[in-house]
Amino acid sequence: MQNPYEVIPADVYEVIQESPLIRTLRFKPKKPITFKTGQFIEVGIPGIGEGPFTPSSSHYIVDDMDVTIMKTGFLTEQVHKLHAGATIGIRGPFGSNYPLEKFKGKDVLILGGGCGLAPLRSLFLTMLHDNKDYNSITFLAGAKTPKDCIYKDEVSEWRKYDNVRFIRAVDEVPPGEQWAEDVCLVTKLLQKINMKPDGNPAIVCGPPVMMKFGTFDLLKYGYKEENLYLSMEKKMYCGFGQCRHCVIGGYYACKDGPVFTYDQIKNEEAIWD
């Protein structure tokens, strides 16, 4: 019998400052954590507490993981104080994953903004591992300003694949900053690409307001409700449906999600809050 509260210690070996507010922790768990892309883990600092984060690394690598974390509250502030050499505690993995089997042979659209790119990077890297299995992959990534763009060093690598498009947009370019790519809301990029909504999946993750309008736009362009995959974020405290903090109508974001189709949760309340 596995104890769901079991903590797996992990050694942080690198901390990458992605943007002023976002850092990626790279760590090696003392015991391999086998997860499916889209699932989340609880990342804990001894004596402080823990919070749910989705790994941003490929699920093909189980002994070396990344999590990308934005400084936004008490715990994440403590996370940002960590340096290489720190020990953290991991529980999990928990929840549902992206159904890659259903994406095979399809034109996959990924829409993300801000720190929402974290789980999408995991999905993207996992798909790149067998990129020939997918007809095409289009990744639309948004950020507030050029400075807020994350995974900067990896972009040129991601753009080398024939069947992969990685398009970025920033909301605005403040004076003094350089930007040669699109300047618009990430959802506006949808108009620029040649979308193939028919039967193809779209995956959305980002700040609540971006997810809301991104979802509505995709529906407008003809994506089907059951093909829209949303990564929901609630207070996933225990990770397995016992603590009940993350309830979305009778669903639990931790156990039934975090990956939901829009079709599943469209009638529930406060899903964008």
Add this chain to the structure above:
Amino acid sequence: MIVNKNDFHSFLKKVNNGLGNINEVIVPYRARSDDENPSFHFQRFEENKILFLDFFRTIDPIKILFYLFREKVYPIKNKNLKRVIVGVKACDLKALHLLDKAMLQSGFVDPAYKQWRDNSLIISSDCDYLHETCSCNLVNGHPFPENGFDLNLSVIGGNYFIQIGSERSQEFVELMKKEITVANSTVSDIEIVKANREKVFNRLIEKNNNLTHSGDFSEIRKVEHKSWEEVSEACIGCGACTNICPSCYCLILNDESTDKDFIKVRSYDSCQWYGYARVAGGGTPRPKMTERFRNRYLCKFDYMYKNFGEFGCTGCGRCTEACAAKIDFRQVVKNVSSVAQEVN
């Protein structure tokens, strides 16, 4: 089976002292003996105290013995302490049944709960009196256990009529037969128990007559927020209702790790508190008291029904008894369900 009350009590005394490798016997005792309105709480068996195995439920729910207010869940120590809990009522058995579904049958097993559950023998008993807030009849329950017990006691004069409810009680029964006289029950004993149960049940139905509701909660989520605002007006959000509810098990996981070890401790949380569902950055899906109040009722009658196929309310009435604002749970359910019927 029929046993004499005094014989049974002396048998419990021996069990409490280690007979059958049992560590302790827990029974309901009167909380305040000078009080005109009796109330009960679970305590360890003591030789010279009077036992009350009829009456009604205890003040505190059975969950305090299986799902402790504060409990270490990682790393987990072996608690091989066999114990016998006597005088559990039907409403609490239903609560244990719900906790089992949540903690043993949802794909994950809560290790601490499982240990308590595995090591406890449950001897339930019929309710012979009713608490003012008792209302199990409103949520498909009865004031006598039907299943979920190892043994059940019904009082017949100076004797207990004992019913066997599980295979694992066999060992305990054999032990009892060695120690005290156990007679076979007769048809008339069964008749007496049946008649008594019916009498108490009818009294309960009569008592809750004006609180009866349809029992159909399929439309409860359509009830407008205005109706919820009306019924929740007095609520101060203290969380007493959820803490004392036998089927509420929302938890906080505290990290009490040291330099050497990772330690996780869980304790009760309450969906009535503002910080309950708050996420990093300060956002919360239920900022208003009335929304959190509504959440509790929806959890009991909609979410739990969806997840476990049963209502989360056992009708024990403890939330009504504990409410600082004197909100009657039954009255709220009645009002809301009648609005839900209209919506339909």
